[in-house]
Amino acid sequence: MKPGDILNASATSTLCSKQGRYCMNFNQNTDFDNLTYLSIFAKGKDNWLVWIANRDQPVDMDSAVLSLNQSGALKIESKIGEPIILYASRQHSNNSSNIVATLLDTGNFVLKDIQKNIVLWQSFDHPTDSLLPGMKLGVNRKTGEKWSLVSSISDSSPASGTFRLEWEPTRKELVIKHREKVYWTSGKLLINNTFEYISGEDFEVNVVSNKEEEYFTYWPNEDGFTKWTLLQTGLLINSEGRDIARADLCNGFNTNGGCQKWNELCRNPGDMFDSKLVYVNENMVYDIANTNYGINDCEEICWSNCSCFGFRNFYGNGTGCLFLVSTEGLNIASSGYELFNILVKNTDPKVSNKRIWIYIGIGTLTPFVGLFIVLLAVRKRRHVLRERERMRMQIEDLEGSRQYSDGDDLEGDLSNGDDxxxxxxxxxIVATNGFSSENKLGQGGFGPVFKGILPSEQEVAVKKLSKTSGQGMTEFRNELTLICKLQHTNLVRLIGHCIHERERMLIYEYMPNKSLDFFLFDSNRRKMLDWNKRFSIIEGIAQGLLYLHKYSRLRIIHRDLKASNILLDENMNPKISDFGVARMFTKQETEANTNRIVGTYGYMSPEYAMEGVFSTKSDVxxxxxxxxxxxxGKKNNSFYSEDRPINLVGHVWELWKEGAVLQLVDPLLNESFSEDEVLRSVHAGLLCVEENADDRPTMSNVIAMLTNKIKVDILPKKPAYYGGTRVFEEETYGEDVDVDSTYENSYSHVQNIDSSSEEITKLI
Known part of the structure; x- marks a missing residue:
């Protein structure tokens, strides 16, 4: 590739090495809607995948291109997300014609200045889950960059997983870690240049240590295609499928073949998990619907929890966890329909003999067995619920201790390559001037937000978790692990985090114009929002939501979209923020249910506020x-009065019926607005607030309505929450509402939105 050349996904362009040993293109074989990855694969009968440029940020298949521009920048672009910069010169090149990108017959994709004979960038410096001959594992002492393999999260997703293969320079050995816990080591490097726990018959080892770098690499003894691949289970294999390292067999007890030992209180040597078809019901399981968890996360959590008897993935793409927390009534007959990894206890012969005498004793007590069974049946439900709650608390403790003990552990828990x-x-402390009051930007449900200036003079916003905050560690972790994977011009960018003892902080790009509500609901500042700015803000928010719902790697439901969560940059461009209560869905999921209703009344859809059911249509x-x-320019609750129980949504509906929609427009605009854009916007808005979720449009359709790309013939119906109520509207004035499940029954009775304020107030 020369400056000006592109590799086009839609045209299925392919770049191959000189001898055709390796090729590169946008791989179409993904489990996600119309998303693709820039991939290098070895040409042959199996077309081995050896490298992915954007494993954690898939791009749109119809518009993705790899380009080498005239300034020598190498980047991937598509209509979704920000450009992925593989290389950009720090200084503008006046002679970029000397820069070329070449796929070598080693499988290395290299960007080189051929005049100076300098390698500017190469794929070998950014390994994924496969190690090719000549590729390094180790550290660049000059830049601090580490070279390591990272497994995929599952068979169906190439995203960064939880196992990592590293070179340990001090002991000079290979190490496989699972979320920073060492599972396996290769043992010391022997005199014959092989490792203690790796057979070296098929390859030669090369270890380099100098002032500039420290690394391990290997070379095959025979010419031909070869690679090492780290699987999501922790198994390291070669290209022929032979085992190199069996970290998947390391369970904390055995030390065979390089496995490392750690203490587990409630498991015994010889205990293991075995795949079985079983029949279970909802009372026997507990789920963690976290798409950052792979199958080995599930195994580790279950292994470390005495209340867990088995596990499987929660989602069809191999992520999330479903745990078996009760075996009462468990059916492992051949008619079972769910495949679980069931814990099989080690059978000690001495224990078995004792059990024989126990069974004889029980046989003499047969008359009492029936009564005992009846008592068990009465207590069964109570026991299962206790076990599930104990499981939940132990899992939360385990997750907290594992992931938040210090900053280094948390950093290791995040996906590699998120910057x-x-x-x-x-x-x-220095950046925020000791969290001084002069630097305070505001206060939210999470805690106070402070302006900071980094040593690089970059301005940032520091969101500090209040010790009395209703949003706790779950929200902190949710936002940290979720938003770092999202890249879109209309989403706020997370720069980093800080953990110090019990302090938790998130560091964001600084938004000089604060939030939308700062302008929108102030009679003076609102004058700065002319119609063009307002319509641009509406479109920007819609584009951000469309990305969350459709184009991000997993479907994201924000659950708390409101004016105060829309930040404005220096050009008044909107950016959706605050993902603390957001939920991730797979593309196959459409809705979920929760007993913990979080968000802000006035913006909540009726099915979510009353029944805990949420989906993309809740955000709509x-x-x-x-x-x-x-x-x-008015809040949804601003129309409520004793003699006129109606909110903004109801007011708009009345104007629509009367054909007087233009009366809704903020008088401060002084009639300087586009009537056509206003009418289309109000029409779209009323369709969005339909009471029935299925009647609401998708964000794709909303954008088409706003941009006049489709003609809308569907007329809106009477919206939800047409009549304002004291319950909902008083809550809207306050901070975010976290509705505990104990109040759920009270709200579930509020079915008639047009009921009088007095009747609804009595329910509370």
Whole structure:
């Protein structure tokens, strides 16, 4: 590739090495809708995949291109997300014609200045899950960059997983870690240049140590294709499928073949998990619907928890965990329909003999067995619920101790390649002037937010978790692990985090114009929002939501979209923020249910506020309310009065029926607005706040309506929450509402939205 050349995904362009040993293109074989990865594969009968440029950030198949531009920048671009910069010169090149990108017959994709004979960038410096001959594992002492293999999260997703193969320079050995816990080591390097626990018959080892770098690499004894691959189970294999390292067999007890030992209190040597078809019901299981968890995370959590008897993945793509927390009534007959990894206890002969005498004793007590069974049946339900709760608490403790003991552990828990920085507490103190009141930007449900200036003079916003915050460690972790994987011009960018003792902080790009509500609901500042700015803000929010719902790697439901969670940059461009209560879905999921209702009343869809059911259509409802607020410059609750129990949504509905929609427009705009854009926006907004979730449009359709790409013939129906109520509207004035499940029954009775305020108030 020369400056000006592109590799086009839609045209299925392919770049091959000189002898055709390796080729590169945008791989179409993904489990996600129309998403693709720039991949290098070995040509042959199996077309081995050996490298992926954007494993954690898939791009749109119809628009993705790899380009080498005239300034020598190598990047991947598509219509979704920010450009992925593989290389960009720090200084503008006046003679970029000397820069070429070449796929070598070693499988290395190299960007080189051929005049100076300098390698500017190469794929070998950014390994994924496969190690090719000549590729390094180790550290660049000059830059601090580490070279390591990272497994995929599952068979169906190439995203960064939880196992890592590293070179340990001090002991000079290979190490496989699972979330920073050492599972396996190769043992010391022997005199014959092989390792203690790796057979060296098929390859030669090369170890280099100098002032500039420290690394391990290997070369095959025979010419031909070869590679090492780290699987999501922790198994390291070669290209022929032969085992190199069996970290998948390391369970904390055995030390065979390089396995490392650690203490587990409730398991015994010889205990193991065995795959079985079983029949279970919902009372026997506990789930963690976290897409950052792979199958080995599930195994480790179950192994470390005495209440766990088995596990399997929660999602069809191999992520998330479903745990078996009760075996009462468990059916492992051949008619079972769910494949679980069931814990099989070690059978000690001495224990077995004791059991024989126990069974004889029980046989003499047969008359009492029936009564005992009846008592068990009465207590069964109570026992299962206790076990599930104990499992939940132990899992939370385990996750907290494993992932938040210090900053280094948390950094290791995040996916490699997200460019997420770990800040020291002292650097944050200096940046925020000791969290001074002059630097305070505001206060939210999470805690206070402070402006900071880094040594590089970059301005940042530091969101500090309050010790009395209703949003705890779960929200902190949710936002940290989720938003770092999202890249879109209309989403706020997370720069890094800081953990110091019990302090938890998130560091974001600084938004000089604060949040949308700062302007929208102030009579003076609102004048700065002319119609063009407002319509641009509406479109930007819609594009951000569309990315979350459709184009991000997993479907994201924000669950708390409102004016205060829309930040504005220096050009008044909107950026969706605050992902603390967001939920991740796979592409196959459409909705979920929760007993913990979080968010802000006035923006909540009726099915979520009353029944805990949420989906992308819940966000669509919130967007509809926000859209109407932007047009009118008024809060949803601002129309409530004793003699006129109606909110903004109801007011808009009345104007629609009367054909007087233009009366909704903020008077401060002085009639300087596009009537056509206002009418289309109000029409879209009313469709978004339909009471029935299925009747609401998708964000794709909303954008098409706003941009006039489709003609909308569907007329809106009477919206949800047409009549304002004291319950919902008083809550809207306050901070975010975290509705505990104990109050759920009270809200579930509020079925008639047009009921009088007095009747609804009595329910509370």
């Amino acid at each position: 997420l920085k770990v800040f020291t507490y002292s650097s944050i 409802y919130s967007f509809g309310v926000l859209l109407l607020e932007i047009i009118s």
